[in-house]
Amino acid sequence: xxxxxxxxxxxxxxxxATEFNRCYNCGTCTAVCSLTNSEDSFPRSMVRLSAxxxxxxxxxxxxxxxxYYCGECSTSCPQTANPGELMMSLRRWLTGRYDWxxxxxxxxxxxxxxxxxxxxxxxGVIGYAAYESFDMERIMHTAHYFEMFAIMGVFAVILLPNxxxxxxxTVIKPGYKLPVKVYASSMSELFxxxxxQKRALGCDDNQARWFAHLILVIGYLTLLFTTVFxxxxxxxxxxxVVLGYVVSAIVFAVTFVFVLGRIKQKQEIAKHSRPSDxxxxxxxxxxxxxxxxxxxxxxxxxxxxxxxxxLFHFTILAQWALIIVPFGKWTHFLYRSxxxxxxxxxxxx
Amino acid sequence: MQTExxxxxxxxxxxxxxxxxxxxxxNLANNGYKVxxxxxxxxxxxxxxxxxxxxxxxxxxxCITTPxxxxxxxxxxxxxxxxxxxxxxxxxxxxxxxxxxxxxxxYVVEEDCTACQLCEEACPVIVKDQFQYGLVxxxxxxIPFSICSPKVAAIDxxxxxxxGACEKVCPPGCIDFTMKAKQYEISVKTxxxxxxxxxxxxxxxxxxxxxxxxxxxxxxxxxRLLAPTRPFHTILRPSDGKVPDKIxxxxxxxxxxxxxxxxxCSQICCMYSIKQxxxxxxxxxxxxxTIYYIDIRAFGKGxxxxxxxxxxxxxxxVKGKIGKISEKENxxxxxxxxxxxxxxxxxxxxxxxxxxxxxxxxxxxxxxxxTQKLELxxxxxxxxxxxxxxxxxxxxxxxxxxxxxTGPKDxxxxxxxxxxxxxxxxxxxxx
Ligand SMILES: Cc1cc2nc3c(=O)[nH]c(=O)nc-3n(C[C@H](O)[C@H](O)[C@H](O)COP(=O)(O)OP(=O)(O)OC[C@H]3O[C@@H](n4cnc5c(N)ncnc54)[C@H](O)[C@@H]3O)c2cc1C
Ligand code: SF4
Ligand code: SF4
Ligand code: SF4
Ligand code: SF4
Numbered sequence: 001x002x003x004x005x006x007x008x009x010x011x012x013x014x015x016x017a018t019e020f021n022r023c024y025n026c027g028t029c030t031a032v033c034s035l036t037n038s039e040d041s042f043p044r045s046m047v048r049l050s051a052x053x054x055x056x057x058x059x060x061x062x063x064x065x066x067x068y069y070c071g072e073c074s075t076s077c078p079q080t081a082n083p084g085e086l087m088m089s090l091r092r093w094l095t096g097r098y099d100w101x102x103x104x105x106x107x108x109x110x111x112x113x114x115x116x117x118x119x120x121x122x123x124g125v126i127g128y129a130a131y132e133s134f135d136m137e138r139i140m141h142t143a144h145y146f147e148m149f150a151i152m153g154v155f156a157v158i159l160l161p162n163x164x165x166x167x168x169x170t171v172i173k174p175g176y177k178l179p180v181k182v183y184a185s186s187m188s189e190l191f192x193x194x195x196x197q198k199r200a201l202g203c204d205d206n207q208a209r210w211f212a213h214l215i216l217v218i219g220y221l222t223l224l225f226t227t228v229f230x231x232x233x234x235x236x237x238x239x240x241v242v243l244g245y246v247v248s249a250i251v252f253a254v255t256f257v258f259v260l261g262r263i264k265q266k267q268e269i270a271k272h273s274r275p276s277d278x279x280x281x282x283x284x285x286x287x288x289x290x291x292x293x294x295x296x297x298x299x300x301x302x303x304x305x306x307x308x309x310x311l312f313h314f315t316i317l318a319q320w321a322l323i324i325v326p327f328g329k330w331t332h333f334l335y336r337s338x339x340x341x342x343x344x345x346x347x348x349x
Numbered sequence: 350m351q352t353e354x355x356x357x358x359x360x361x362x363x364x365x366x367x368x369x370x371x372x373x374x375x376n377l378a379n380n381g382y383k384v385x386x387x388x389x390x391x392x393x394x395x396x397x398x399x400x401x402x403x404x405x406x407x408x409x410x411x412c413i414t415t416p417x418x419x420x421x422x423x424x425x426x427x428x429x430x431x432x433x434x435x436x437x438x439x440x441x442x443x444x445x446x447x448x449x450x451x452x453x454x455x456y457v458v459e460e461d462c463t464a465c466q467l468c469e470e471a472c473p474v475i476v477k478d479q480f481q482y483g484l485v486x487x488x489x490x491x492i493p494f495s496i497c498s499p500k501v502a503a504i505d506x507x508x509x510x511x512x513g514a515c516e517k518v519c520p521p522g523c524i525d526f527t528m529k530a531k532q533y534e535i536s537v538k539t540x541x542x543x544x545x546x547x548x549x550x551x552x553x554x555x556x557x558x559x560x561x562x563x564x565x566x567x568x569x570x571x572x573r574l575l576a577p578t579r580p581f582h583t584i585l586r587p588s589d590g591k592v593p594d595k596i597x598x599x600x601x602x603x604x605x606x607x608x609x610x611x612x613x614c615s616q617i618c619c620m621y622s623i624k625q626x627x628x629x630x631x632x633x634x635x636x637x638x639t640i641y642y643i644d645i646r647a648f649g650k651g652x653x654x655x656x657x658x659x660x661x662x663x664x665x666x667v668k669g670k671i672g673k674i675s676e677k678e679n680x681x682x683x684x685x686x687x688x689x690x691x692x693x694x695x696x697x698x699x700x701x702x703x704x705x706x707x708x709x710x711x712x713x714x715x716x717x718x719x720t721q722k723l724e725l726x727x728x729x730x731x732x733x734x735x736x737x738x739x740x741x742x743x744x745x746x747x748x749x750x751x752x753x754x755t756g757p758k759d760x761x762x763x764x765x766x767x768x769x770x771x772x773x774x775x776x777x778x779x780x
Contacts, residue, residue: 026601026643027687030694031672032556041694044687076556076672078606 008053014109015096016274017089022081023047029073029083035202039347040066043073043083046090059097060174062346064090065339070203071268085272092276095331097169098162104327111275118319125315129307136307140233143314147228150321158326163338170342178345186344194337212254217333219250220284223291233295244295252288255281280329286316354449354534359385359428361774362448362537364435364714367395368414369752369763369770370543371421376771378426382778385535386421386429387450392497393429394418395545399480399494401575403760404624405655411496411577418498430533431499439720443747444538444778454528456504461523464492464500468515468524476508482570484587485580490515490524495578539747539774542723542731543767546708546753549603549611557602557704562676563588565702568598568621575628584632586701588680593701594635597684598622599671600642604707613728615707616757619646622705623656626664639665639699641686649761669695674702708757721745730756741770749773
């Protein structure tokens with residue numbers, strides 16, 4: 001039995017969806033969506049569940065993750081009900097549902113809370129630096145280990161349990177009982193989508209955006225790998241140094257293009273930027289720039305006199321690792337890939 | 350060179366010679382008032398004269414329009430200017446309007462032409478026939494359509510090569526290329542705006558493939574294919590002349606749709622589509638007909654029964670607005686939609702698709718009035734100053750409005766509103 005929440009529409013407003021109640025059920029959105037098919041028809045079905053306030057129905061659905069926000073449905077909707085933005089808002093809402101800490105939802109609903117958290121992290125970094133009497137050597141050393149442990153910690157404590165929750169809500173609770181063999185054989189789906197996001201190619205006229213995305217994902221992961229495991233900031237290897245420069249520049253360049261797009265608002269997807277979108281893209285951009293600048297200052301022997309730059313980079317890094325990665329938009333990348341996996345599981349039935 | 354304007358005086362000016370304008374003119378004339386009807390096209394009759402049969406009675410449109418049109422044309426109190434434009438209307442005081450009118454030359458002396466069509470035969474130029482909505486061609490010397498009024502030839506000077514062939518064969522010698530536009534200054538005591546509506550242009554919606562898809566037509570084109578005066582005497586699809594057997598109707602094409610710039614219901618398209626479906630079942634007994642709709646709006650007297658009749662005849666009705674139409678190599682069309690009753694995305698193949706295009710406002714009347722403002726409503730239809738109690742009144746006292754100029758209307762409602770406008774005009778004339 002699903003319980004209907006009449007206040008759901010109000011709740012969802014805080015996640016960005018404001019107009020979906022205008023929907024008069026014509027089905028145009030579903031008909032123009034190039035990712036929809038007769039098995040998974042959306043977004044109208046999700047508009048319906050949202051209008052009815054059927055939270056259980058939404059929770060157990062993977063459809064929001066199957067949408068790559070090309071915006072086609074929103075531009076074609078006769079009622080300007082903006083179904084594309086509804087799908088995006090549902091992804092935000094679902095992120096909040098999967099997250100056992102409840103912080104995701106809190107951050108999505110309130111920019112103030114997000115900013116406070118950001119400030120707290122900043123204060124922590126400065127506090128730690130003061131504790132170490134602003135000793136550059138020690139701070140850099142800690143930053144390196146912090147990154148490593150933050151990644152592992154966040155994954156083990158937040159992301160993994162959340163994925164298990166997602167699995168429970170979408171596979172177990174709806175009653176799919178599957179043998180382990182199916183879990184293993186569907187695994188490839190997870191990795192293919194994680195690294196290629198190839199589904200986004202199904203969207204009409206989306207090749208350029210998909211390609212930019214792919215470059216960004218590869219750039220970001222390589223940057224992470226270079227700094228954490230290849231120890232970019234202390235390495236002697238010329239290859240690693242150059243690699244670091246290249247990938248940080250790539251991350252910066254691609255995010256810069258995305259920021260410009262969101263400012264110009266030409267594409268449908270860029271028209272409805274929420275604070276969470278801005279945080280994500282700006283922090284990614286700052287990560288690229290500051291990492292690049294730090295290594296440049298090292299190579300020019302300037303870093304010693306410019307501790308502030310490193311602290312700035314460290315702050316961005318810490319905010320990224322402690323707030324945006326576990327609770328923000330970064331998780332969408334993870335949930336999307338798992339959604340494809342779980343979807344494959346559901347369909348194997 | 351400024352030619353002297355010919356001065357004329359009438360009691361009432363009716364702008365637009367569609368069914369609403371014609372009915373209003375007739376009511377005034379029957380009450381003894383002198384009326385001038387100014388029509389911008391070559392024939393009076395508006396859209397109604399082009400229709401096949403009309404809902405909900407399934408009367409033949411030509412058979413009921415032509416007697417009405419000839420009554421108007423022959424009425425001693427009515428003068429009709431076709432192929433004419435109103436440049437301006439000034440209100441100088443109550444019961445005192447002056448209209449400047451230009452009659453464009455048709456290069457055929459109206460009084461002498463016998464409509465023998467010999468000029469048509471002789472003319473070597475072929476262009477698309479706008480009166481058949483581009484389905485067939487016509488000559489540059491042509492009779493607009495078989496039941497036009499006045500039934501007189503005209504020369505389409507923009508496409509004419511001035512070869513002179515028509516002039517040579519015309520028995521009464523009534524073709525006159527020296528004909529000039531005539532300017533009039535007309536004094537009237539009251540005016541009725543009956544400028545009707547425009548049709549939504551589906552070529553603005555790329556996903557309907559109206560331009561690329563050869564077998565995607567508009568409902569107005571289907572009216573022509575079904576009319577007794579139709580071009581092919583049967584229903585043929587344009588790409589290969591095949592008799593279609595799987596026909597689809599796309600409802601709300603350009604209506605109730607913000608994304609297409611027209612948020613309101615056009616009120617007539619559900620009904621005329623149901624009507625056309627019934628006529629098609631008669632014309633092509635083997636054909637399957639599917640109507641894709643959001644909601645069926647059959648709200649007039651006898652309309653719901655008319656709808657039920659279509660259903661019982663076997664017309665298939667599917668709830669779901671068509672999102673995309675793509676053409677296949679053989680000219681068939683694939684329609685993509687969500688079947689709203691099951692919530693599943695579906696694709697269906699049809700060999701002929703009719704877009705039930707909606708009504709759009711005709712904004713022209715606003716610019717005609719110079720001294721006082723004829724206001725339009727927020728949807729750009731002529732604004733009714735008191736829509737509930739005096740629906741024919743506009744924002745200018747002494748100027749009334751009839752028919753689809755105030756919003757989408759079917760024929761019975763257009764006639765009703767014409768009655769209302771003429772009554773209001775008569776009261777004004779006597780006040
Ligand atoms: C495909 C289709 C099928 C239909 N089928 C039916 C049906 O079965 N039954 C039914 O009841 N209704 C039907 N209708 C509706 C019907 O056509 C309208 O109700 C009717 O035409 C309205 O008449 P009108 O005189 O107000 O406007 P119109 O028919 O639009 O006439 C307006 C006239 O004014 C002229 N005009 C416009 N601007 C100017 C200007 N500035 N100066 C001078 N003249 C001007 C135009 O040339 C035209 O002659 C159908 C409509 C369509 C599109
Ligand atoms: S296109 Fe708009 S109105 Fe139509 S079903 Fe989708 S959301 Fe609703
Ligand atoms: S935004 Fe694009 S992918 Fe998402 S539901 Fe709409 S049309 Fe489909
Ligand atoms: S003069 Fe013009 S209208 Fe007459 S036959 Fe020649 S081309 Fe046709
Ligand atoms: S009359 Fe029917 S087809 Fe026309 S706009 Fe209204 S609902 Fe749509």
